[in-house]
Amino acid sequence: MVPPLRVVPLGGLGEIGKNMLALEVGDDIVVIDAGVMFPGEGLGGVDLVIPDISYLLQRKEKVRGILITHGHEDHIGALPYLLPRLPVPVYAVGLAHGLIGVKLQEHHISPRLLQRVEPLRPIRLGRLKAEFFPVCHSIPDAMGIALETPSGLVLHTGDFKIDHTPVHGNPTDFSILASYARRGVFLLLSDSTYAETPGYTPSERVLNESLDHIIGEAPGRVMVATFASLISRVQQVLDAAAKHRRKVAVVGRSMVENVEMAVKMGYIKPAEGVLQPWSAIRPLPPHQVVLITTGTQGEPTSALVRIANREHREIEVIPGDTIVVSASPIPGNETLINRTIDNLCRQGARVLYHRNALVHVHGHAAQEELKLVLRLLRPRYFVPVHGEYRHLVAHAHLAISMGVAPDNTFVLEDGEVLELTPEGGRKGGRIPCSTLYVDGQRLWEEGSVVLRERHLLAREGVVVLVLPVARETGRLARPPEITSSGFLEPEEARAVLSRAATALQDALDSRPLSPVDQGLLSAKAKEVLEGFLYQETRRRPLVLPVVVTV
Numbered sequence: 001m002v003p004p005l006r007v008v009p010l011g012g013l014g015e016i017g018k019n020m021l022a023l024e025v026g027d028d029i030v031v032i033d034a035g036v037m038f039p040g041e042g043l044g045g046v047d048l049v050i051p052d053i054s055y056l057l058q059r060k061e062k063v064r065g066i067l068i069t070h071g072h073e074d075h076i077g078a079l080p081y082l083l084p085r086l087p088v089p090v091y092a093v094g095l096a097h098g099l100i101g102v103k104l105q106e107h108h109i110s111p112r113l114l115q116r117v118e119p120l121r122p123i124r125l126g127r128l129k130a131e132f133f134p135v136c137h138s139i140p141d142a143m144g145i146a147l148e149t150p151s152g153l154v155l156h157t158g159d160f161k162i163d164h165t166p167v168h169g170n171p172t173d174f175s176i177l178a179s180y181a182r183r184g185v186f187l188l189l190s191d192s193t194y195a196e197t198p199g200y201t202p203s204e205r206v207l208n209e210s211l212d213h214i215i216g217e218a219p220g221r222v223m224v225a226t227f228a229s230l231i232s233r234v235q236q237v238l239d240a241a242a243k244h245r246r247k248v249a250v251v252g253r254s255m256v257e258n259v260e261m262a263v264k265m266g267y268i269k270p271a272e273g274v275l276q277p278w279s280a281i282r283p284l285p286p287h288q289v290v291l292i293t294t295g296t297q298g299e300p301t302s303a304l305v306r307i308a309n310r311e312h313r314e315i316e317v318i319p320g321d322t323i324v325v326s327a328s329p330i331p332g333n334e335t336l337i338n339r340t341i342d343n344l345c346r347q348g349a350r351v352l353y354h355r356n357a358l359v360h361v362h363g364h365a366a367q368e369e370l371k372l373v374l375r376l377l378r379p380r381y382f383v384p385v386h387g388e389y390r391h392l393v394a395h396a397h398l399a400i401s402m403g404v405a406p407d408n409t410f411v412l413e414d415g416e417v418l419e420l421t422p423e424g425g426r427k428g429g430r431i432p433c434s435t436l437y438v439d440g441q442r443l444w445e446e447g448s449v450v451l452r453e454r455h456l457l458a459r460e461g462v463v464v465l466v467l468p469v470a471r472e473t474g475r476l477a478r479p480p481e482i483t484s485s486g487f488l489e490p491e492e493a494r495a496v497l498s499r500a501a502t503a504l505q506d507a508l509d510s511r512p513l514s515p516v517d518q519g520l521l522s523a524k525a526k527e528v529l530e531g532f533l534y535q536e537t538r539r540r541p542l543v544l545p546v547v548v549t550v
Contacts, residue, residue: 011051028126036077064125069158071099094141138363152186188379192387195395220320242271252303296327298336319348461486
């Protein structure tokens with residue numbers, strides 16, 4: 001009997017970012033991508049959000065490798081945090097291989113598991129066989145993945161669009177897709193990010209003229225913010241700067257490292273003398289300077305946000321600067337982005353972004369392109385991937401309109417398992433699939449006490465209770481000391497906390513404890529104080545009791 005093909009989404013379905021999908025046949029598991037999601041506001045100050053790989057760790061001996069479709073952060077960013085726990089081979093093509101190498105080096109992780117592969121050259125992964133095929137996206141060397149399974153051919157498009165005049169690489173090769181169609185496509189997993197958008201996605205090349213005008217006509221410096229992995233956009237800025245006799249500096253650690261790697265690998269080809277260190281072009285007149293930086297999503301530690309907040313050590317806004325935010329907002333980041341733009345405008349900059357200028361073209365297929373791929377491949381089963389739930393539903397409706405049977409079209413979310421056989425498909429229940437949060441060098445699970453306390457601190461504030469206990473008697477040696485932060489206005493706080501101290505002393509004096517019972521004393525004091533404060537204020541601040549023996 002042919003074992004069922006299990007589709008196990010671990011991230012990226014029902015959300016934008018942290019893309020990760022497992023395909024399982026018998027004793028073989030292949031993972032596609034391992035991305036991050038940038039945290040929005042309300043996540044307690046964490047740095048990144050990554051997939052939970054508990055399912056894979058429990059089946060570590062079955063995982064044959066991780067296949068990377070392309071080098072954007074939402075597809076490779078989780079690797080440094082996952083590989084130490086799941087040491088399996090990582091397969092990537094060209095630029096993605098280079099970007100992952102930079103990332104692993106930054107985290108002091110050996111690149112021994114990183115394997116460079118070539119498009120259309122099959123690799124064996126247990127009973128499965130995979131090959132990468134080129135697609136057009138907003139980054140060079142973007143790939144789809146064809147996976148041969150006992151049930152049939154599985155195609156994963158990766159992020160893609162149909163681009164006849166790409167900035168890097170070749171146009172979309174329909175002959176490759178047609179060759180897969182002739183073999184018969186058992187399952188198609190296809191990018192849904194812009195499934196709600198009618199028509200076609202414009203070519204990346206339309207930005208050449210726009211950037212040329214912006215850089216040529218700007219009276220002062222030009223700063224262009226883009227993703228650190230958007231190598232083709234960096235090349236477009238370099239070309240426009242060279243045409244208008246400007247020098248270009250790259251700022252921001254991740255951007256600097258990625259550009260250096262891309263220049264060495266030949267993906268970026270600056271005109272002679274154009275690309276310079278910031279220290280070399282800093283003395284130049286503003287109209288001769290272009291800066292390329294990170295920060296398009298309002299990331300707090302990015303160079304653009306630090307410039308906007310007047311916190312950058314070397315760069316500040318000069319009135320007359322033109323600042324280009326060359327990206328579309330990732331859902332959830334709009335507030336952070338708007339705040340950054342406002343702060344730049346307050347300092348006298350002219351800010352161009354997706355709402356007031358043609359400064360970005362997204363890299364995802366719109367409806368007519370998605371329909372073209374569906375018509376060409378004619379899959380038996382279809383699962384939309386990469387997108388929020390409404391995007392997945394919109395793509396599923398497109399597939400049904402293009403002839404895929406409704407019973408063979410499945411909209412999944414993270415953790416929902418799909419089982420497919422030649423006879424039929426069904427959802428096979430759910431697996432534990434939460435979220436992990438990267439905070440410095442720590443990983444916090446969803447529901448972590450640390451994150452709960454951070455949320456509580458942000459909402460209700462903190463009250464610190466100091467209990468001075470006499471060593472000999474176990475009683476309070478003097479009234480408790482209570483202070484607060486972020487709880488009440490100072491005048492009100494003094495009155496409420498004074499009454500709280502009196503009530504607390506009355507409650508504790510009635511129950512003297514031995515010195516060995518200080519843990520019980522602390523718990524009792526916390527319970528009494530929390531109850532009193534709620535009765536007085538209808539608020540529940542975080543209460544931190546401290547017992548001091550005197």
